[in-house]
Amino acid sequence: MxxxxxxxxxxxxxxxxxxxxxxxxxxxxxxxxxxxxxxxxxxxxxxxxxxxxxxxxxxxxxxxxxxxxxxxxxxxxxxxxxxxxxSPGYRVLPGIVEILQEMSARTGVVLGLATGNVELGARIKLDRGNLNSYFMFGGFGSDSENRTTLVKKAAEAAAQKCGCPIEPEEIFVIGDTPRDIEAGRAAGFRTVGVATGHYSVEQLFAAGAHVAIPDFQQGRDRFLQAAF
The missing domain is CATH 1.10.150 (DNA polymerase; domain 1)
Known part of the structure; x- marks a missing residue:
């Protein structure tokens, strides 16, 4: 899993x-x-x-x-x-819909959120892009102000949903900032940096990302090679 x-x-x-x-x-x-x-x-x-x-x-x-x-x-x-x-600037980022569709259809893969947003805030933001249906659980800023703690809570929620523990090396924390990477590593999980925010691929690697890609459109194959 x-x-x-x-x-x-x-x-x-x-x-x-x-x-x-x-x-x-x-x-x-x-x-x-x-x-x-x-x-x-x-x-x-x-x-x-x-x-x-x-x-x-x-x-x-x-x-x-x-x-x-x-x-x-x-x-x-x-x-x-x-x-x-x-917001006129709202958009779903490149390759996201495609990777979510592909991963949600794949046997043995579970999707969740690990975000600093409080849960309702995350749901409001995802609603306009019709993305909420991909994520049944997560760890949120409303669970903890500490990013590592909320990442662990997301993993616990996943294990509860699946009815079995998920090995740390099979958990991937995906985010655009060094804080995402640091939290994932501190939790003992693998990390994927996506340079669709304010940080470059190089900066995300420097923060400790196991994998870093420009976005999920250009980096899909690299991500899949690393994860599977």
């Missing part, structure tokens, strides 16, 4: 900045701060960790931080669906 765990943003889809716009709107509502995400690097971080970083940078730490964090995340989700649906 092989388990393929996909990141969402810049790996499966590109939202055209919808997530950051929704988060800015949520911060404007709760903190009365414009452009709260300016200067915050979100790549590969979990949603709760991003909001925590914004709060610490813009407001500072106090006893209400956790309450503020949850309130901002709730508002973010309410704005996100609108931003995703109206």
């Amino acid at each position: 092989k388990l393929l765990l996909f990141d969402v943003d810049q790996t499966l889809i590109h939202t055209g900045g919808a997530g950051l716009r929704a988060l800015d709107r949520a911060c404007r509502k709760h903190l009365a701060i414009e452009n709260a995400t300016h200067g915050i690097t979100a790549h590969g971080k979990t949603d709760p960790a991003i909001v925590r970083e914004i709060l610490l940078a813009r407001v500072g730490s106090d006893s209400t931080l956790e309450i503020q964090l949850q309130s901002i995340l709730e508002s973010y989700l309410s704005f996100l669906r609108e931003e995703v649906q109206s």
